[in-house]
Amino acid sequence: MSDPKAAASDDIVGMEQFNSLQRRIFIVYLPLAVFVFVLLFPFYWMAITAIKPDNQLTNYEEYSPFWVVGPTLEHIKYLFFETSYPGWLWNTMLVATASTVIALAASVFAAYAIERVRFTGARVTGLLIFLAYLVPPSILFIPLAFIVFQVGIFDTRLALILTYPTFLIPFCTWLLMGYFRTIPFELEESALVDGATRWQILTRVILPLAVPGLISAGIFAFTLSWNEFIYALTFISSSENKTVPVGVLTELVRGDIYEWGALMAGALFGSLPVVILYSFFVDYYVSSMTGAVKE
Amino acid sequence: MGKATTSARNGTFLGRLTGSKNGLGLIFMLPAATFLLCFLTYPLGLGVWLGFTDTRIGRAGEFIGLENYIWLLDDPVFRLSVFNTILYTSVASVLKFGLGLWLALLLNEKLPMKSLFRAIILLPWVVPTVLSALAFWWIFDSQFSIISWILMKWGWIDTPINFLGDPTNARAAVIAANVWRGIPFVAISLLAGLQTIPASLNEAAALDGATSWQRFRRITLPLLTPIIAVVMTFSVLFTFTDFQLIYVLTRGGPVNATHLMATLSFQRAIPGGQLGEGAAIAVAMIPFLLAAILFSFFGLQRRKWQQGGAD
Numbered sequence: 001m002s003d004p005k006a007a008a009s010d011d012i013v014g015m016e017q018f019n020s021l022q023r024r025i026f027i028v029y030l031p032l033a034v035f036v037f038v039l040l041f042p043f044y045w046m047a048i049t050a051i052k053p054d055n056q057l058t059n060y061e062e063y064s065p066f067w068v069v070g071p072t073l074e075h076i077k078y079l080f081f082e083t084s085y086p087g088w089l090w091n092t093m094l095v096a097t098a099s100t101v102i103a104l105a106a107s108v109f110a111a112y113a114i115e116r117v118r119f120t121g122a123r124v125t126g127l128l129i130f131l132a133y134l135v136p137p138s139i140l141f142i143p144l145a146f147i148v149f150q151v152g153i154f155d156t157r158l159a160l161i162l163t164y165p166t167f168l169i170p171f172c173t174w175l176l177m178g179y180f181r182t183i184p185f186e187l188e189e190s191a192l193v194d195g196a197t198r199w200q201i202l203t204r205v206i207l208p209l210a211v212p213g214l215i216s217a218g219i220f221a222f223t224l225s226w227n228e229f230i231y232a233l234t235f236i237s238s239s240e241n242k243t244v245p246v247g248v249l250t251e252l253v254r255g256d257i258y259e260w261g262a263l264m265a266g267a268l269f270g271s272l273p274v275v276i277l278y279s280f281f282v283d284y285y286v287s288s289m290t291g292a293v294k295e
Numbered sequence: 296m297g298k299a300t301t302s303a304r305n306g307t308f309l310g311r312l313t314g315s316k317n318g319l320g321l322i323f324m325l326p327a328a329t330f331l332l333c334f335l336t337y338p339l340g341l342g343v344w345l346g347f348t349d350t351r352i353g354r355a356g357e358f359i360g361l362e363n364y365i366w367l368l369d370d371p372v373f374r375l376s377v378f379n380t381i382l383y384t385s386v387a388s389v390l391k392f393g394l395g396l397w398l399a400l401l402l403n404e405k406l407p408m409k410s411l412f413r414a415i416i417l418l419p420w421v422v423p424t425v426l427s428a429l430a431f432w433w434i435f436d437s438q439f440s441i442i443s444w445i446l447m448k449w450g451w452i453d454t455p456i457n458f459l460g461d462p463t464n465a466r467a468a469v470i471a472a473n474v475w476r477g478i479p480f481v482a483i484s485l486l487a488g489l490q491t492i493p494a495s496l497n498e499a500a501a502l503d504g505a506t507s508w509q510r511f512r513r514i515t516l517p518l519l520t521p522i523i524a525v526v527m528t529f530s531v532l533f534t535f536t537d538f539q540l541i542y543v544l545t546r547g548g549p550v551n552a553t554h555l556m557a558t559l560s561f562q563r564a565i566p567g568g569q570l571g572e573g574a575a576i577a578v579a580m581i582p583f584l585l586a587a588i589l590f591s592f593f594g595l596q597r598r599k600w601q602q603g604g605a606d
Contacts, residue, residue: 065444107327109325109326112323113323136533138561138577139578140342142560143337143341145565162334163334165334166334169327170331230557244423248425249425264429270423271427275421278417286483289483289484290484
C-alpha cells in the first residue's frame with residue numbers, strides 16, 4: 001500500500017474506471033433510472049393518495065403533492081368498514097383460488113397425456129391447446145354470457161370459477177408440457193419396469209419433479225384470474241358477488257365527485273395480494289412468462 | 296431418433312400398454328377437453344352464430360344472414376372503432392417494442408442488484424390492469440392532474456391539459472397507459488432472449504473491431520429476431536383485443552375517439568342489449584387475430600428452420 005508505484009497504478013485504474021463510469025451513467029444508469037421512475041410512479045401516486053387527508057388531496061399550492069403531512073387512515077377505514085370491499089376481496093380470493101386449482105388439475109393430466117402418453121393425435125391436440133391460448137376473452141364474453149344465463153348461473157361466483165379455466169387451462173397446459181419434456185424418459189421407463197402403473201408414475205415420479213413448473217403455472221394462473229375483468233363485469237350484477245376490479249370501478253366511482261382517496265386505497269389493497277405473492281415467487285413468475293414465449 | 300426408441304420399446308414392456316394408450320390419453324384429456332369444449336369452442340361457434348342473428352337480451356333471435364355486418368359497414372362508429380383499434384395497436388406496439396428492447400438491453404448490462412431491478416420493473420404487468428388504470432385516471436384528471444401541475448410549475452403550459460376530454464389527447468393518454476403496462480412484458484421476455492446469446496460472439500466481434508452499434512445490428516438483432524416475432528405477436532394480440540384500459544379511462548369517449556372494437560362490442564351487447572350486433576363486432580376482430588397468429592406461426596417456422604430442425 002505504501003509503495004508509491006502501486007499507488008500510481010491504482011490511480012490509473014481509478015481514472016479509467018471514472019471515465020467509463022461517467023459514460024455508463026449516461027448510457028445505462030440514467031435511462032434506467034428514468035424507466036424505473038416512470039414504471040413505479042403510478043404506484044407511488046396511488047399509495048400517497050390513499051393516505052392523504054381530503055384537504056391536501058387537491059390543494060397542491062399549500063401542500064407539496066409528492067408528500068403527505070399527517071397521513072390519515074380515514075380512506076382505508078371507510079373502504080373496509082363502510083363499503084362492500086372486504087366482500088369483494090373475499091370473492092376475488094375465492095374465485096382465483098378455485099379456478100387456479102381446477103385449471104392446474106386439468107392441465108397436469110392434459111399435459112402429461114400430450115407429452116408422455118402420446119395418444120394418436122397428441123401433437124395436433126398440443127397445437128390446438130396453443131391456439132386456444134390465443135383466443136381472447138373479449139371475443140368470447142358475449143356468447144359466454146348467453147351460456148351462463150341459460151345454465152342459470154348468471155350473477156354467481158360459480159359462473160366465474162367455471163369460465164376462468166378457459167384461459168387458464170391452455171396456458172398452464174402449454175407451460176407444463178414444456179416442463180414434462182425436460183424430465184428424462186428413463187425415469188418413467190425404470191418405474192414401468194418396476195411395475196408402477198401410469199397413475200403411480202404421474203403422482204410419484206413426474207409430479208414431484210415438476211413442482212417448479214406447477215408453482216410457476218399456479219402463480220401465473222392465480223394472477224391472471226385475480227386480474228380478470230371483462231367476464232366478471234359481464235356475468236356479475238349484484239354487489240355481494242363482485243370481484244375487486246369490478247367492485248372498485250362500478251361502486252366506488254359514483255357521481256361527479258370522485259373520492260380519490262378511497263378509490264386509490266381500493267386500487268392499492270386490490271393490488272397488494274398479487275404483489276406480495278409475486279414478490280415471493282419472482283423467479284417462478286418470470287420463468288412462466290418467458291417460458292410461454294420461448295416454447 | 297424418436298421413432299427408433301419407440302419401436303425398440305414396443306417390443307418389450309411398452310408393447311403391452313400400446314393397446315390402452317389412446318384410452319389412457321382420452322381419460323387424461325377429458326377434464327381439460329370438457330372445459331375447453333364447453334366454455335371455449337362452443338362459445339366461439341355460438342358467437343359466430345349470434346353474429347348472424349338479431350338476438351337481444353331476453354329475446355331469442357332469428358337468423359338474419361349478413362344483415363348485422365352490412366349494417367355495421369355503414370355504421371360510422373364501427374368504422375371509427377376499427378380505425379382506432381388499428382391506430383392504438385400499431386402505435387402502442389411500436390412504442391412497446393422500441394422502449395421494451397431498450398430496457399432489455401439496459402438490464403442486460405452488468406448491474407448491481409440486477410434481480411431487484413427485474414422484479415420491480417415487472418410490477419406494472421403484475422398489478423391488475425383495472426386498478427393501475429384507475430391510478431392513471433387520477434393522474435390524467437382534467438383539473439388536478441399531477442402532470443399538468445408540474446408542467447404549469449415549470450411554466451411550459453398555462454392551463455391544465457384536458458387529457459381525457461380531447462380526442463387527440465385521449466388517444467395519446469390511453470396509448471401511454473397501455474405502453475406503460477406493456478413495456479415490462481416485452482422487456483423481460485426479450486431479456487430472457489438476450490441472455491441466451493453467447494457472450495463469446497460479441498467478444499469475438501469486438502476483437503475484430505466491430506463497434507457496439509455493429510455488434511447490435513449484426514449479432515444481437517438477428518439472433519433475437521425469432522423471440523421478437525413471438526413476443527410482438529402476443530403483444531399485438533393483447534393490445535388489439537384490449538378492453539380494460541379503455542373501459543376505465545374513457546369508456547370509448549370523447550365522441551367515440553377511443554372506442555376500440557372490444558369496447559364497442561361490449562357497449563352494444565351488454566348495456567345496449569343488442570347481443571347479435573355485439574357478437575358481430577367481436578367476430579369482425581377474428582380476421583385480424585388470424586393474421587397475427589399466422590404471422591406468429593411463420594415466425595416459429597423460421598426459427599426451427601434456422602436451428603436446422605427438420606420439422
